[in-house]
Amino acid sequence: xxxxxxxxxxxxxxxxxxxxxxxxxxxxxxxxxHAGTLDPEASGVLPLMIGKAARLFDYMVDKxxxxxxxxxxxxxxxxxxVHGQITAGSGEALTREALERVLPRFIGEIGQxxxxxxxxxxxxxxxxxxxxxxxxxxxEPRPTQVYAIDVxxxxxxxxxxxxxxxxxxxxxxxxxxxxxxxxxxxxxGMLLRTQTxxxxxDEAHTIEEIDAAEDMTPLLTAMDRPLAHLPALTVAPExxxxxxxxxxxxxxxxxxxxxxxxxxxxxxxxxxxxxxxIRGEGLCFDAMLLx
Numbered sequence: 001x002x003x004x005x006x007x008x009x010x011x012x013x014x015x016x017x018x019x020x021x022x023x024x025x026x027x028x029x030x031x032x033x034h035a036g037t038l039d040p041e042a043s044g045v046l047p048l049m050i051g052k053a054a055r056l057f058d059y060m061v062d063k064x065x066x067x068x069x070x071x072x073x074x075x076x077x078x079x080x081x082v083h084g085q086i087t088a089g090s091g092e093a094l095t096r097e098a099l100e101r102v103l104p105r106f107i108g109e110i111g112q113x114x115x116x117x118x119x120x121x122x123x124x125x126x127x128x129x130x131x132x133x134x135x136x137x138x139x140e141p142r143p144t145q146v147y148a149i150d151v152x153x154x155x156x157x158x159x160x161x162x163x164x165x166x167x168x169x170x171x172x173x174x175x176x177x178x179x180x181x182x183x184x185x186x187x188x189g190m191l192l193r194t195q196t197x198x199x200x201x202d203e204a205h206t207i208e209e210i211d212a213a214e215d216m217t218p219l220l221t222a223m224d225r226p227l228a229h230l231p232a233l234t235v236a237p238e239x240x241x242x243x244x245x246x247x248x249x250x251x252x253x254x255x256x257x258x259x260x261x262x263x264x265x266x267x268x269x270x271x272x273x274x275x276x277x278i279r280g281e282g283l284c285f286d287a288m289l290l291x
Contacts, residue, residue, distance in 0.1 A: 001030050002051035002289070003220030008204035009038050009046040011190075018207070022048055025210060036062050036167075036196050041083055044193030045204050050216075053223050055287045059263055059275055060226045062197035063167050068152065070189030071099070071159045071175045073182070080115050080172035081188040089185035096154045102181040103149045111141035112173050144169040158189065198226045223289065224272040227265055231258040233276065233283065235268045243268055244290060249283040 009018055015037040023032040033054050035047040044067075049057060073094035077084030145166035153160040163171055172188040179186020194201045205219050213219060233256035239249055243266075258264040258278050263286065266276040275287040 001026065001217060001220070002053055003223055004035070004053050004199070004226060005048040005050055005210075005216070005220055006199045006204045007046045007048055007210070008201070008206045009043055010207060011041050011043045013207075014040045015046055018046055019048065021207065022050075022210060025213075026050075026216065033057070035060060036065075038193060039081075039172075039191065041081070042191040042193065044191075045196050045199050045201055046193075047196065047199045047226070050220060052289050055289065056223060056227065056275065059230065059287075060197060061229050064147070064195075064197065065165055065167065065169070065193060066195040067163045067165070067171050068192045068194055069161055069163060069171045069175060070191070071161055071178065071186055072189045073099075073157055073159075073179055073184045073186045075187055076176060076179065076185040077187045079187075080170075080176040081191075084187070092184035093157055094159075094179075094182055094184045094186070096151060096159070098182055098184075099154075099159060099178070100151060102178060103151075105181055106149060106174060106178060107146055109143055109145050112144050112170055112177070113141050114170055115173055115176075142168065146174070149174075162194075198228065222272070224265055227275075230275075231262065231264045232256055233258060233264045233266050235266060235273065235283075237269055240268060243273060243285070243288065246285060246288060248279070251281045251283075254283050 005022065007018055009015065015034045019032050019034055023030070026032065030051045031054050033049045035049055035057060038044065038046055072082055074091040075086045075089035078087050146169065147164040150162045151159055152162055163174065171191055175186050175188040210216070210219065233254050235243055235249065235254045239253040242249055242253065256264070260278050263275055263277050266273045266283070266285070268290070272289065274285055274289040276283050276285045
């Protein structure tokens with residue numbers, strides 16, 4: 001069983017919990033990994049790699065993600081979300097007009113200081129583990145890209161915002177920083193990831209659906225679906241034995257165009273055969289996926 005499984009992760013489960021649950025469902029027979037973690041209290045799209053799909057992680061594009069988040073003004077917390085300890089603020093109010101006035105500052109390439117309560121590592125230790133020990137470190141700002149922030153709804157001083165951003169963006173840090181810019185402090189409430197790369201909320205399967213499935217195969221996404229950004233090359237049928245032996249192919253044995261050294265999807269007899277790249281006049285495989 002090979003492919004991607006788009007899971008609707010519920011709040012209260014870690015991404016690793018979901019991996020373990022699916023691996024157990026498959027009887028431990030298949031390799032399972034996640035293609036982009038979510039915080040335990042967050043929910044939404046969590047792509048899993050099943051079987052040989054795990055070999056494709058480095059070729060996936062997940063640079064663009066979309067979130068719906070609750071921005072809660074009035075307080076800052078040590079975790080930058082509502083689950084942490086209050087560190088500043090006294091319930092200051094924030095109007096929609098004031099919020100929308102500061103949002104343009106956070107569009108484009110911005111610098112974020114990752115929160116101590118995160119899975120980033122320093123000298124092999126997760127920052128969140130150090131934070132729980134009461135250890136605070138200076139964390140360098142990291143560049144990230146925010147493409148758009150839209151205010152979807154505002155009620156009783158809380159706001160739902162939609163954020164379209166690049167990988168590595170901390171939405172709770174964004175909420176915190178927006179609050180600081182607006183002069184009222186803020187933290188993040190609920191967080192829902194609605195899209196990561198080519199995977200969307202519409203195609204995500206709940207844990208209950210996965211548990212109830214007698215056959216997981218219909219729930220899987222084909223291995224080449226998240227790789228549509230890569231050029232495609234087609235191998236001549238008579239070259240099949242060379243592909244299976246891992247031999248480099250000559251130019252007459254395949255068709256299609258790709259830049260030198262660029263990763264490409266390779267097809268044989270209409271089947272996705274793996275990832276290759278042009279080297280000189282030949283084609284060599286980096287990941288061969290045929291049985």
